[in-house]
Every structure is written in structure tokens, then in C-alpha cells.
Amino acid sequence: MFTEAESPGTRIVAPDIAPGAEQDSRAFESILFPGGVPEGLIAGPATAFLADLQIEQIIAATVAGREQYELKPYFYLPLGDLAAINYRHEVFSDLGDATVRETIDSFARELVDVRRDLALTTGFRDEHQRQAMVVEAAGVYCAAVRELNQNLAAAAPASQGLRKFRDYLAGYVNSSEFEEMARDAEQVTDALGRVRYCLRIKGSRVTVTREEDNSDYTADVRETFARFRQGEVKDYRTTGRTILAMDHVESWVLDGVAQLFRTEFSALANFNSMHAAFQSELVVAFDKEIQFYLAYLDLIAKPTEEGLSFCLPVVSRSKEVHVSGTFDLALAVRIEAHGQAMVTNDVELGGPERILVVSGPNQGGKTTFARTVGQLHYLASLGLPVPGITARLSLPDAIFTHFELGENAKDLRGKLMDDLVRIHGILEQATPRSLVILNEIFTSTSLRDAIDLGARVLGKICRLDLVCVCVTFVDELSRLGPSVVSMVSTVESDDPARRTFKILRQPADGLAYAMVLARKYGLDYGELKGRINS
Amino acid sequence: MKAFLLYKDRDFHPDARWSANDSALHKDLDLGRLISAMAAGDDYVADVAQLVLRAPLTAVEDIEYRQHVLMDVLENTAVVRDLYALASETIAAERKIYRSLFSHSPSSILRQSIQSLEMMAAVLERLRSICRNAQEGFHSPGFRRFLDMVLKEVDETYLAEINEHLRRLRFRNGMLIAASLGRANKGTNYTLSNPGPDNRNWLQRLSGKGKESYTFRLNDRDEAGFRALGELEGQGLDLAANVLTQSDDHIMNFIKMLRQELAFHVGCINLEAALLSAGAPLCFPKPEAESAMACSARDLRDVSLTVGQRGEVVGNNINADGKSLIMITGANEGGKSTFLRSLGTAQLMMQCGMFVCAQYFGADLVSGIYSHYKREEDASLKSGKLDEELVRMSAIADTAKAHAMVLFNESFSSTNEREGTAIARDIIRALVDSGMRVVFVTHFYELGEDVDALHTSGPCS
Numbered sequence: 005m006f007t008e009a010e011s012p013g014t015r016i017v018a019p020d021i022a023p024g025a026e027q028d029s030r031a032f033e034s035i036l037f038p039g040g041v042p043e044g045l046i047a048g049p050a051t052a053f054l055a056d057l058q059i060e061q062i063i064a065a066t067v068a069g070r071e072q073y074e075l076k077p078y079f080y081l082p083l084g085d086l087a088a089i090n091y092r093h094e095v096f097s098d099l100g101d102a103t104v105r106e107t108i109d110s111f112a113r114e115l116v117d118v119r120r121d122l123a124l125t126t127g128f129r130d131e132h133q134r135q136a137m138v139v140e141a142a143g144v145y146c147a148a149v150r151e152l153n154q155n156l157a158a159a160a161p162a163s164q165g166l167r168k169f170r171d172y173l174a175g176y177v178n179s180s181e182f183e184e185m186a187r188d189a190e191q192v193t194d195a196l197g198r199v200r201y202c203l204r205i206k207g208s209r210v211t212v213t214r215e216e217d218n219s220d221y222t223a224d225v226r227e228t229f230a231r232f233r234q235g236e237v238k239d240y241r242t243t244g245r246t247i248l249a250m251d252h253v254e255s256w257v258l259d260g261v262a263q264l265f266r267t268e269f270s271a272l273a274n275f276n277s278m279h280a281a282f283q284s285e286l287v288v289a290f291d292k293e294i295q296f297y298l299a300y301l302d303l304i305a306k307p308t309e310e311g312l313s314f315c316l317p318v319v320s321r322s323k324e325v326h327v328s329g330t331f332d333l334a335l336a337v338r339i340e341a342h343g344q345a346m347v348t349n350d351v352e353l354g355g356p357e358r359i360l361v362v363s364g365p366n367q368g369g370k371t372t373f374a375r376t377v378g379q380l381h382y383l384a385s386l387g388l389p390v391p392g393i394t395a396r397l398s399l400p401d402a403i404f405t406h407f408e409l410g411e412n413a414k415d416l417r418g419k420l421m422d423d424l425v426r427i428h429g430i431l432e433q434a435t436p437r438s439l440v441i442l443n444e445i446f447t448s449t450s451l452r453d454a455i456d457l458g459a460r461v462l463g464k465i466c467r468l469d470l471v472c473v474c475v476t477f478v479d480e481l482s483r484l485g486p487s488v489v490s491m492v493s494t495v496e497s498d499d500p501a502r503r504t505f506k507i508l509r510q511p512a513d514g515l516a517y518a519m520v521l522a523r524k525y526g527l528d529y530g531e532l533k534g535r536i537n538s
Numbered sequence: 539m540k541a542f543l544l545y546k547d548r549d550f551h552p553d554a555r556w557s558a559n560d561s562a563l564h565k566d567l568d569l570g571r572l573i574s575a576m577a578a579g580d581d582y583v584a585d586v587a588q589l590v591l592r593a594p595l596t597a598v599e600d601i602e603y604r605q606h607v608l609m610d611v612l613e614n615t616a617v618v619r620d621l622y623a624l625a626s627e628t629i630a631a632e633r634k635i636y637r638s639l640f641s642h643s644p645s646s647i648l649r650q651s652i653q654s655l656e657m658m659a660a661v662l663e664r665l666r667s668i669c670r671n672a673q674e675g676f677h678s679p680g681f682r683r684f685l686d687m688v689l690k691e692v693d694e695t696y697l698a699e700i701n702e703h704l705r706r707l708r709f710r711n712g713m714l715i716a717a718s719l720g721r722a723n724k725g726t727n728y729t730l731s732n733p734g735p736d737n738r739n740w741l742q743r744l745s746g747k748g749k750e751s752y753t754f755r756l757n758d759r760d761e762a763g764f765r766a767l768g769e770l771e772g773q774g775l776d777l778a779a780n781v782l783t784q785s786d787d788h789i790m791n792f793i794k795m796l797r798q799e800l801a802f803h804v805g806c807i808n809l810e811a812a813l814l815s816a817g818a819p820l821c822f823p824k825p826e827a828e829s830a831m832a833c834s835a836r837d838l839r840d841v842s843l844t845v846g847q848r849g850e851v852v853g854n855n856i857n858a859d860g861k862s863l864i865m866i867t868g869a870n871e872g873g874k875s876t877f878l879r880s881l882g883t884a885q886l887m888m889q890c891g892m893f894v895c896a897q898y899f900g901a902d903l904v905s906g907i908y909s910h911y912k913r914e915e916d917a918s919l920k921s922g923k924l925d926e927e928l929v930r931m932s933a934i935a936d937t938a939k940a941h942a943m944v945l946f947n948e949s950f951s952s953t954n955e956r957e958g959t960a961i962a963r964d965i966i967r968a969l970v971d972s973g974m975r976v977v978f979v980t981h982f983y984e985l986g987e988d989v990d991a992l993h994t995s996g997p998c999s
Contacts, residue, residue, distance in 0.1 A: 206712025
């Protein structure tokens with residue numbers, strides 16, 4: 005569904021998702037997809053542009069720690085439908101509320117416990133143990149679902165997704181099956197909790213009885229010595245055994261207890277035969293899918309704390325792009341640990357403007373800027389908040405990237421050929437609604453050829469009328485017409501050798517910087533002359 | 539059970555301090571010599587003496603309580619030393635038992651706590667016998683209470699009760715534990731059930747009609763089974779070990795408290811002996827309420843000089859009742875500093891419930907004692923000498939309250955007489971007006987002349 009393997013470019017195509025028009029009448033199906041989960045979720049990436057734009061890294065950082073939910077496929081599935089994007093935006097807005105967030109988090113924690121308990125049962129050889137664990141898990145599940153139901157009702161979510169889920173949940177919790185299961189679990193647990201048995205151990209002989217009186221002999225001993233008490237003393241009890249699975253002696257004891265307390269243990273067995281699969285599929289799916297939102301919110305929490313902004317973008321079919329204060333999210337996640345300050349940039353494409361030509365000093369943040377634009381559109385197509393104070397973005401039908409392949413053994417002509425073939429492929433497939441990101445094209449040819457070839461490529465792109473970012477060392481490309489906007493990476497005015505990573509909308513003027521840099525290395529006219537003549 | 543041999547109604551707290559910055563005072567009063575006379579070679583006594591001297595009493599009633607206990611102590615020195623020795627030996631013996639513990643399994647902890655408690659039972663018996671034999675000689679409320687308590691709480695029946703617990707918790711007849719079903723039906727909330735005085739009773743009860751039971755027996759070759767059963771038994775052993783070790787701790791804490799409070803009294807016994815052998819006068823001082831503005835003494839000697847046996851020690855008389863300021867002037871080497879020290883020490887010893895080195899001493903209680911001595915040398919001096927003096931003075935002003943006693947020794951003489959006098963005059967006036975008692979040793983002639991003027995401005999004169 006993404007790109008055919010032999011394709012030189014890379015594209016994304018949104019899968020067929022039922023349009024969101026008459027969704028309100030439909031019952032809850034998924035918190036991620038208003039029309040239900042689409043077929044064909046894939047497990048891994050198939051496209052190179054995800055690596056070029058470092059979206060792979062963003063996804064990896066997002067799902068880290070949530071492996072159990074298997075969220076990656078959702079992040080490989082951009083939406084082509086504005087209503088579906090809006091569906092997610094609404095949920096994000098709801099989750100911004102601390103109460104809603106805490107409600108969901110607490111539910112998620114409890115469901116983790118349920119899964120852990122159920123996983124434990126597979127390690128039990130003792131049937132009574134296994135059964136008790138299932139009842140405990142069921143009890144936790146019922147309490148979690150009820151609490152979620154209450155809290156969601158009280159929180160009055162505004163999003164279509166959470167409202168529908170809330171309605172579904174209310175019906176589920178009040179259904180007779182759920183009520184019966186919850187009651188049974190509670191009764192079985194209470195009855196077992198009241199059991200008190202006595203063990204007589206002498207030599208190799210163990211006798212199990214009901215506890216006759218609940219006298220605690222240590223209390224008598226304590227009482228005897230209480231008169232010497234000067235204050236609190238240390239508790240010397242060892243923490244005891246931590247292995248939950250029983251050994252065979254414990255099992256025999258438990259068998260004895262089961263014989264002494266027949267009623268309690270037959271109720272336990274009954275529960276297991278009647279409510280073996282006690283979880284609702286939709287609830288389980290919700291628990292998993294909602295993590296898509298939480299994972300991303302957790303990812304952006306740290307950069308937000310550092311003062312960076314995220315916003316829900318206005319996504320439309322228009323080709324205008326207006327983003328303020330944006331940044332490379334992959335970089336932000338990566339340098340979080342180093343405590344470096346991130347530089348933010350603005351992206352503006354208005355009216356007839358379609359192409360951003362970024363030039364200026366190397367290592368000045370040009371590639372980062374290009375990646376940022378790509379990330380913005382991809383994140384927006386997932387229905388996610390994007391880096392930036394404000395953002396208006398178009399929803400592309402595909403993203404094509406052309407980044408230099410790393411150093412390889414090919415000779416220069418091979419490399420130029422490779423460039424041409426790949427770009428040709430992109431231009432073949434791109435539609436007027438595609439996004440194209442070209443990073444450093446034609447670096448392996450002469451300046452004259454680079455100008456010539458670059459101008460032709462951009463000319464074709466102009467005619468396609470698609471949105472494009474082109475990073476280049478060729479200033480001339482920034483002056484190709486009204487659809488081209490020139491942007492330049494900048495340097496600090498008092499130390500020209502230091503890049504600010506700020507990309508500004510201004511005419512390309514690479515020469516000034518070159519002069520400054522030359523002076524820094526002692527290569528400007530006067531100095532070089534002096535050095536030579538010394 | 540509480541010892542209460544230092545305070546009528548509370549334990550001695552080693553952390554209690556009059557002032558966080560009392561080390562200057564202790565140095566200026568040369569208390570090291572006093573403390574070593576009290577210790578007479580016993581480091582623990584020295585430690586406790588130092589702690590007690592850091593936490594003087596501030597109520598006449600509390601001082602009188604301790605004075606009475608101390609009078610009993612001085613009348614019964616052999617008994618008090620016996621009690622102190624018993625406590626010290628017990629603590630040493632208990633440490634030895636614990637040091638011999640190599641394994642931390644519940645069974646070895648249990649064995650060791652039983653051993654320790656058996657020793658404790660013997661100690662308690664000795665304590666009881668010392669107290670019973672000594673009853674006649676003690677009259678103070680504090681000691682009477684202590685002796686009565688020991689005789690009442692540690693009687694024959696009680697000692698028998700302890701021994702019965704120790705016998706049962708050896709589990710010679712097997713173990714009886716109760717439990718609940720915990721997570722995944724695993725046993726939890728284990729408690730020890732009373733195994734009963736006689737094993738047969740339990741068996742009879744077990745075989746009684748209507749009593750349902752379920753029994754299994756491990757195969758002799760089932761090694762894993764015996765290990766598992768050992769762990770189950772460990773639950774019971776753990777409970778028993780815990781309660782007995784905690785009980786042992788309770789008794790030990792009582793013994794430790796007793797030793798600590800006795801150590802102070804032993805120190806007083808030692809000090810009395812040292813002062814008497816130096817031929818010095820001794821008396822229990824007369825503490826007065828704060829409002830009394832009393833301060834008088836007859837033949838007041840300096841303790842540190844006396845116990846140090848450094849030549850002839852001269853006694854002084856004071857009659858400063860109704861005065862808030864005592865100025866001491868005169869020639870150098872004329873004993874001004876010694877007098878200042880003897881007065882401060884006597885005040886401190888009185889407020890610690892001790893006797894003083896004088897034929898008579900009476901004074902009102904102060905809320906704190908502060909010393910401001912001219913520091914002759916200070917290697918770490920950062921600022922000028924006068925700066926340093928003023929900084930220390932400012933620190934005193936931060937903490938001193940009304941009714942405090944402030945001892946000045948040649949203060950503010952690091953500058954010229956005119957400036958020093960002016961500074962000292964303002965400070966004295968401020969302190970006296972705040973209701974403090976000021977004792978000022980100076981060679982500034984003019985400052986000495988000012989006494990009357992300073993006095994008349996005091997609120998209490």
C-alpha cells in the first residue's frame with residue numbers, strides 16, 4: 005500500500021477508510037478510526053522517506069516502553085480523510101484535560117495488572133491457584149471498567165470518540181452479563197478471604213484444620229514484655245518468600261484447605277467455568293488504541309516542559325503552509341538529554357508560493373529544516389499535534405523524499421545518474437497534491453550543470469504546482485519565479501563562524517558568509533596576503 | 539518501665555541541648571576538666587556527663603527532684619555502682635550474644651533471642667535482688683519510685699511467665715500456625731497459635747468429634763518436600779523470632795536508659811570524691827525562680843582549678859542579690875577570669891541538679907548561659923579582630939532570650955579603650971535592659987566606673 009519496492013521515490017497513500025460523514029449514528033468501534041479499524045495494518049515500515057525524515061526515530065521514541073501495546077502499525081498508517089484527522093484531534097483535546105488523562109492512565113495501569121495476573125496463571129501447576137488468579141484478574145478488571153465508566157461519565161468528554169466509547173461502556177457495565185460476572189467474582193473473593201486455617205507441623209507430619217480461635221500467641225508474648233517498652237523497636241520479620249507459584253507441600257496444604265472449605269472452593273471452580281473469558285473485546289481494543297494518543301503526549305511532554313510548543317494543526321486540502329515556531333521533533337527528542345536549546349523556525353507558503361529553496365552555510369540547519377517540513381506533514385496526517393505555536397498544513401496524498409545516499413563506491417557519473425533516475429521517478433509519480441523534499445541534489449556535477457539541471461527539475465515541479473522543499477548550495481535556484489521562496493540558514497552576527505540553525509526567509513547571499521568564514525581561517529585577502537608574504 | 543532518675547516524668551534525651559552553639563561556653567568554662575573528674579576513667583560516664591551538662595534544667599522543681607535523687611546516690615554509693623555495673627555488664631554480654639550470630643535464618647535468630655532473653659531473666663532477677671536489699675537506704679521520691687517499680691513489675695510470677703514463653707517458643711512439641719488465603723491462594727497473614735500448656739490437650743481437642751482435619755506425611759526421601767516444609771515452618775519461626783527479638787530490644791532499651799541515667803550519678807559520685815580529696819567545700823545550691831534576681835555565694839571555688847590541684851585555690855564571696863550586672867575590674871593575673879569561670883560553672887552545675895564547689899550558693903535560674911571571651915589567637919581569622927568579636931556577639935544576640943546569663947571576659951578590647959568602652963557600654967545596657975544577667979570582666983577603667991549608670995537603667999534594679 006505504500007511504495008512499490010522498485011520505485012525510486014517514496015510515497016504514502018492513505019488507505020481506504022470509511023468517510024466520517026454519517027459516523028455519529030454509528031456505534032463505537034474504535035477510538036482511532038471513526039469508521040472502524042481498517043484492514044491491512046502493517047507491522048513495519050516499507051518506505052525510505054520515513055528514514056530520510058527521521059520519522060522512524062520519532063516513532064521508536066514514541067512507542068518505547070509501550071511495546072506490549074504494539075502501537076507501531078498505527079504510526080505507519082497516515083489518514084487521507086480530514087474527518088478522521090479531526091476525530092483524533094478531538095480526542096487529543098479531551099486528553100489534554102488532567103482529569104481525563106488520569107482516568108485513562110489509571111485504567112491502563114489496572115489493565116496491565118489484569119494481563120500480568122492472567123499471564124501468571126500459565127506458570128501455576130496448582131489448579132486452585134490458577135483459578136484464584138483468574139478471579140483476582142476478573143475482580144481487578146470489573147473494578148477498572150466500573151471506575152472508568154464513572155469517571156468518563158463525570159468528565160463529560162467533548163470528542164466524538166470518547167463520547168461514543170462512554171456510551172458503549174455505560175451499556176456494557178449495566179448489562180446483566182457484566183453485573184453477574186462482577187458479583188460472582190466479588191463473592192468468590194470475599195469467601196476465600198474469610199478462610200482461616202490452622203497448620204500443625206511436627207516432624208514430617210502436617211495436619212490442616214479450620215482455625216479454632218483467632219488467638220495470636222505472639223500478642224501474648226508481646227504483652228508480657230510490654231512493660232519494658234521504651235519506644236518503637238525494629239521489625240525483625242524477614243520479608244518471606246516472593247515466589248507466588250506453590251511448591252508441592254503448599255499444594256497439599258491447599259488441597260486440605262479445599263476439602264475443609266468445600267463451598268468456597270466449588271464457587272471458585274464455578275466462576276472459572278462460567279467466566280473464563282471475562283473481557284470485552286472493545287474494551288481491550290480501547291485500552292490498546294488509546295495508548296497511541298498517550299504515547300505521543302508523553303513524547304512531547306518533555307520538549308513542552310523545555311519551552312517548546314506543540315499545536316493541533318489546521319489541516320486542509322489547500323496548498324498554503326503557515327507554521328510558526330516549529331522544529332525537528334526527532335532532534336528535539338534526541339538532544340533532550342543534552343539540555344541544548346532548540347532553535348525554532350517559521351515556514352510560510354502563501355498565495356502562489358509553492359517551493360522553498362533553502363541555501364546558506366553548511367551545518368546551518370538546512371537539512372534539519374527540510375526534515376521538519378516533511379515531519380510536520382506526516383505527523384499531521386496521523387492526526388497528531390505538531391511542533392509549532394500555530395500550524396496550517398495541507399494534507400498531501402504522498403510524500404517523496406530525495407536525500408543523498410551515503411558514501412558509496414560509485415564514481416561521480418554513477419552518482420549523477422542515480423540522482424537523475426531517482427528524481428525522474430519522483431516526478432513521474434507525484435501529483436499536484438504531493439509533497440516533495442529534495443535535499444542537496446546534483447552535488448556531484450559542475451556548478452553550471454547543477455544550475456541547469458536544478459532549474460529544469462524545479463521548472464517541472466512548478467508546472468506540477470506541488471509543495472516542495474529544496475535544499476541546495478545553488479543560489480540561482482532561489483530566483484526562479486514567484487512560486488519560489490528563498491530561505492537562508494544564518495550565522496550569529498558577532499561570531500560568524502557559529503551557526504544559529506535559524507532559517508530565515510531572505511534572499512540567498514552565500515558570499516558574505518564565505519568572506520566571513522575565510523577571515524576566520526585567515527584566508528581573506530589582506531590576511532592571506534600577509535601570511536603569504538611573511 | 540521507666541528509670542526516671544534524671545527527670546521526674548520523662549526520659550533523658552541525649553539530643554536535647556540548651557544551645558546549638560554551646561561548645562564555646564564549655565571551652566570557656568573549662569568543663570573538660572570537670573567532665574574528666576566525673577568520668578574517673580570511664581568514657582561512657584564522660585559522654586553522658588557532657589550530654590547532661592548541655593541540657594540544664596530550667597524549673598526549680600526539676601532541679602530539686604534531681605538534687606534529691608543525687609543526695610540518695612551520695613548516701614548509697616555502693617548500691618548505685620552495683621546497679622551501674624549490672625547494666626554495663628548486661629549490655630556487654632548482650633553484644634557478645636549478637637556478635638556470635640552468623641546466620642540470619644529465622645531459626646538461628648530465634649535461638650539467639652531465646653539465649654539473650656534467658657540471660658535477661660537472670661539480670662532481672664539480680665536487679666530485683668539489689669533493689670530489695672537496698673530499699674531501706676533510699677528516701678528521694680525519684681529513687682523510691684524506681685525501687686517500688688522494679689519490685690512490683692519484676693516479681694517471681696513475672697519471671698516464671700517469661701520462662702514459660704521461652705519454653706513454648708522452642709517448639710519442642712511441633713508448631714501450630716494459622717493462615718489466610720492470599721493472592722493466588724497462597725498462604726498469608728500467618729499467626730502463631732498458642733500451642734497450649736500441654737501437647738496432649740491439643741491432640742485430644744483435635745481428635746474430638748466433629749473436628750474435621752486433613753493430614754499428610756512427607757516421604758522420608760522427599761528432600762524438596764522437607765525443604766518446602768522448612769520454609770513453611772519458617773513462617774512460624776519468623777514470627778516467634780520477631781516477637782522475642784523485639785522483646786529483647788525492649789528490655790535492652792530499658793537497661794540502656796537505666797545505664798545512661800546512672801552514669802550521670804556515678805559521675806557525681808566520682809566528682810564528689812575528687813573535690814573532697816582536694817579539701818574543697820561542697821553544698822547543694824539553692825535555686826530560685828527567675829524573677830528572684832538572686833545571686834550570692836560564700837567561699838565559691840573554681841571547680842576546674844580545684845580538681846586540677848593547681849596550687850592554692852581561693853574562694854570568693856558574692857552578694858549580688860537584686861543586681862543584674864556584675865562588673866569585675868582590677869589588676870591582671872588577679873583571678874578575675876577564675877572568678878568569672880567559677881560563677882558560670884556554679885550556675886551551670888546548679889541547673890544540672892548537681893552540687894557546687896562552695897559553702898553556699900544561691901541564684902535565680904537563667905534561661906541560658908553564653909560566654910563572650912576575647913579570643914587571643916584564631917588562625918582562621920578572616921576579618922579584623924573587632925569584626926570577629928562583633929560577629930560572635932551578634933550570634934549570641936540571635937539566640938539569647940530574657941533571663942539569660944552572659945559572661946564577658948575582656949570583650950571588645952581588641953580595639954582602643956575609647957571605642958571598646960563605647961561598644962561594650964551599649965551592649966551591656968541593651969542586655970541588662972532586656973532582662974539578662976551580665977557578668978563583665980574588663981580592665982577598661984572607664985567602663986568599670988560606669989557600672990552605677992548602667993545599673994540604674996536596668997528594669998529590675
